[in-house]
Amino acid sequence: MIQTLREAAALVRDGSVLALGGMTLYRRPVAFVRELLRRKTRGLTLATLAGGFESDLLVGAGCVSTVRTCYLGLEIFGFAPMYTLRARELRIVEETEATFCGSFRGSVPGRILRGTDILIDRPDIRPEGETIRIPPIEADVAIIHALQADREGNARFVGNLACDIELAKTAKHTIVTAERIVERVDGPTIQAHAVVEAPRGSWPASCYPDYPFDGLELLRYVRACREGRFEDYLAEFLSR
Amino acid sequence: MPNSSPADWLSCAIAREISDGETIAVGLATTLPFAGIMLARRTHAPNLRTGYVVGHGMMNRPIPASITWNEKHILDRAERLWSFSDSVFEWLPSRHPKEFFRPAQIDPYGNSNNVRVGPIRLPGPAGLPDVTPYHSNIYYYVPVPTPKVFVPQVEFVSGTGLGEFGPKRVLTGIALFDFEDRRMRLTTLAPGVTREQVLSQLGFVPLEKQPLEIFDPPRAWLDLLREIDPLGTRELEFLSGEDRLRRLEEILWTEAGAGPRSVL
Numbered sequence: 001m002i003q004t005l006r007e008a009a010a011l012v013r014d015g016s017v018l019a020l021g022g023m024t025l026y027r028r029p030v031a032f033v034r035e036l037l038r039r040k041t042r043g044l045t046l047a048t049l050a051g052g053f054e055s056d057l058l059v060g061a062g063c064v065s066t067v068r069t070c071y072l073g074l075e076i077f078g079f080a081p082m083y084t085l086r087a088r089e090l091r092i093v094e095e096t097e098a099t100f101c102g103s104f105r106g107s108v109p110g111r112i113l114r115g116t117d118i119l120i121d122r123p124d125i126r127p128e129g130e131t132i133r134i135p136p137i138e139a140d141v142a143i144i145h146a147l148q149a150d151r152e153g154n155a156r157f158v159g160n161l162a163c164d165i166e167l168a169k170t171a172k173h174t175i176v177t178a179e180r181i182v183e184r185v186d187g188p189t190i191q192a193h194a195v196v197e198a199p200r201g202s203w204p205a206s207c208y209p210d211y212p213f214d215g216l217e218l219l220r221y222v223r224a225c226r227e228g229r230f231e232d233y234l235a236e237f238l239s240r
Numbered sequence: 241m242p243n244s245s246p247a248d249w250l251s252c253a254i255a256r257e258i259s260d261g262e263t264i265a266v267g268l269a270t271t272l273p274f275a276g277i278m279l280a281r282r283t284h285a286p287n288l289r290t291g292y293v294v295g296h297g298m299m300n301r302p303i304p305a306s307i308t309w310n311e312k313h314i315l316d317r318a319e320r321l322w323s324f325s326d327s328v329f330e331w332l333p334s335r336h337p338k339e340f341f342r343p344a345q346i347d348p349y350g351n352s353n354n355v356r357v358g359p360i361r362l363p364g365p366a367g368l369p370d371v372t373p374y375h376s377n378i379y380y381y382v383p384v385p386t387p388k389v390f391v392p393q394v395e396f397v398s399g400t401g402l403g404e405f406g407p408k409r410v411l412t413g414i415a416l417f418d419f420e421d422r423r424m425r426l427t428t429l430a431p432g433v434t435r436e437q438v439l440s441q442l443g444f445v446p447l448e449k450q451p452l453e454i455f456d457p458p459r460a461w462l463d464l465l466r467e468i469d470p471l472g473t474r475e476l477e478f479l480s481g482e483d484r485l486r487r488l489e490e491i492l493w494t495e496a497g498a499g500p501r502s503v504l
Contacts, residue, residue: 023324024268026294026311049324050268050366073363075269076307076476076488080363087361094355097367101325109333115400116369117355159295159315161323208295208315212308215492219485226482 001151003194008175009035011194012044012141019137019167020048020055021144022205024075025213026160029143030054031201032177037061038238047137049100049162053205053218056080057237059090060230068093068137070100077218081225094121099134104166107131142171144190145202147210149178153192154185159208165190177201179210244462246413247272247474249430250383251465252457253411254340255279257379263289265337267366271305271473273340273381278302278468279461291337296322298331305469307491309500328370338377341368342477345394346380346410348424348444350401353394365398372399378407383478385412387443413478414438416455420447428453471495 009032012018018036022028033054036044046055046064051072058064059072060082067090072083083090096118102108110130113119119127126133144164146155155176157164168174168190176192179199201207204214204221224233254276258264262285264277281288281302291298294311297318304313315321322331331337343352344362352372354362372378378399382389400406402422410417415438416428425447426438431454439445465474471491479487 069364071268071364071366076271076473078484084361087356088359092361094365096365096369097324097328098370101328104325105329108329111374112370114373115397115403116365116373117397118365118369159297159318159321160311161296161321163324165323166325206311208311212312215308216489216496219489219492223485 001153001195002181003196005031005035005177005196005198008032008194008196009039011173011175012036012041014041015043016041016140017045017047017138019139019142019171020046020051021142021162021164021167022202023050023160023162024052024071024073025205025218027145027157027207028052028054028202028205029145029177030203030205031198032143032145032175032196033058034238034240036063037234047139049097052080053221056082057234059083059086060225061234064090066091066093068095068100070095070097074218074222077215077222081222082230094118099125101163101166102132102134103137104163104170106136107133136170139167139171141173141175142167143175143177144168144192145198145207146176146178147207148180148182148185149176149192149195150182150185151195153195154189155192155195156185156187156189168192179207244457245475245478246383246430247472247478248462248465249457250381250411250413251275251279251474252461253416253428253455254381255283255461256455257409257411258285258288258338260285261287263291263335263337265332265339266290266292267339267341268293270340270342272383272477274305275465275469275474276340278305279464282464282468283461291327291331296324296327298322305471305473306495306500307473307488308495312500328367332367332371336375336377338379339371340379340381341399342382343380343389343399345389345391346382347391347394347401348446349422350407350419350424351394351397352380352399352401353396355396355398357395368399372405372407374405376405376408379409379411380407381411383413385414385438385441387441390442390444392444414441417446420449423447425449426452428455431456
């Protein structure tokens with residue numbers, strides 16, 4: 001059940017549908033993404049409620065062919081620089097908060113999306129009377145970063161739930177990376193197929209309550225990209 | 241208005257749109273509305289109910305303005321935590337919270353776009369396509385109005401404009417607008433700003449209310465803003481490029497030295 005990052009990352013193959021848990025700058029599986037970047041996994045469909053630093057790295061390194069998200073950016077730190085630069089090379093499936101969350105329940109109320117161009121961009125989304133049918137995302141692998149996990153695959157996290165519970169239930173494989181492996185995680189949790197210990201595994205995103213996001217590192221990333229030095233930043237990030 | 245910036249003025253204009261007892265949704269990276277919301281709470285709206293996208297936490301008490309510690313302030317004190325689906329499918333449809341959104345483009349009919357402009361990819365529509373078709377508690381804010389933001393027609397409708405529902409107001413750092421007969425209408429100027437100055441910053445001609453109001457925020461509100469947001473996080477939304485990064489860096493260093501601020 002307990003694996004190394006290297007073992008777990010091998011589950012993600014070229015062309016996989018990869019779902020990332022957490023949201024924007026909060027509780028993101030960054031350590032796992034670093035391993036994918038080392039492996040140079042290609043052709044990924046990246047599905048995440050709202051992407052941040054980790055998604056921008058994957059896009060910048062050429063690992064991603066399709067993006068499914070309702071937001072990919074760095075919040076107050078600005079646009080996600082590589083996503084902004086490379087968007088034209090990507091297939092972008094325009095998600096909204098409700099289409100992403102609704103993909104796990106099959107439909108959403110019919111009054112949303114009406115009159116927006118989302119319905120033009122998404123021919124797979126069909127209004128049917130009072131509801132709008134949303135096809136499932138069908139992730140091959142979901143990666144969720146948690147505060148604690150045990151060797152049985154139970155995981156605990158606090159706050160910023162995003163769609164992590166739904167992702168863990170619906171993905172073919174769910175991998176939890178955790179700040180700490182503990183003897184036993186009590187209470188309702190998510191159940192993972194594999195657990196990886198990854199202390200500070202969300203850095204430079206946050207893992208509440210252990211650490212906030214590292215704004216100075218995010219600034220360093222944004223500045224490197226603005227100066228056309230993404231490759232340098234990436235090489236340094238991979239050597240950590 | 242001694243010692244006040246456009247960010248101060250817009251924060252006050254936002255606070256003025258908030259009534260006591262209302263429910264407010266606080267979005268991602270919206271430091272300017274945050275200051276306005278906290279100002280309203282400290283003045284005329286002490287019983288606000290607030291839901292934060294960060295953490296998906298509900299909290300009816302004030303929290304300090306912060307970049308680094310915003311998530312901690314919310315999650316430490318949240319009275320209730322939701323899953324994201326719960327907030328999208330239960331809280332938003334039942335409460336119709338007031339929310340202040342920042343559009344990349346907006347047209348005279350109140351349609352907004354956060355998806356793409358020409359070849360430029362924007363971060364994405366987030367929840368705007370979900371709430372705009374059936375809420376009328378939508379407010380837009382544009383710190384610095386330009387003809388690139390105020391366009392005759394948006395290139396992608398990610399927020400729907402005026403139909404049965406639609407946005408209430410559009411608030412900027414120099415002027416405020418509402419909607420009349422399904423068209424944007426200039427209603428209010430900041431002190432010292434002329435209507436010609438405002439019109440030159442728009443890519444279309446809005447309707448105009450007669451006479452135009454001059455909004456001069458109370459001195460006490462400006463003093464309170466300094467207490468609520470002493471590091472000036474609200475100013476970040478008026479800056480771009482390296483100016484913004486530099487200011488952000490100063491704030492981050494200050495916060496790294498100070499740790500999380502105590503509860504107000």
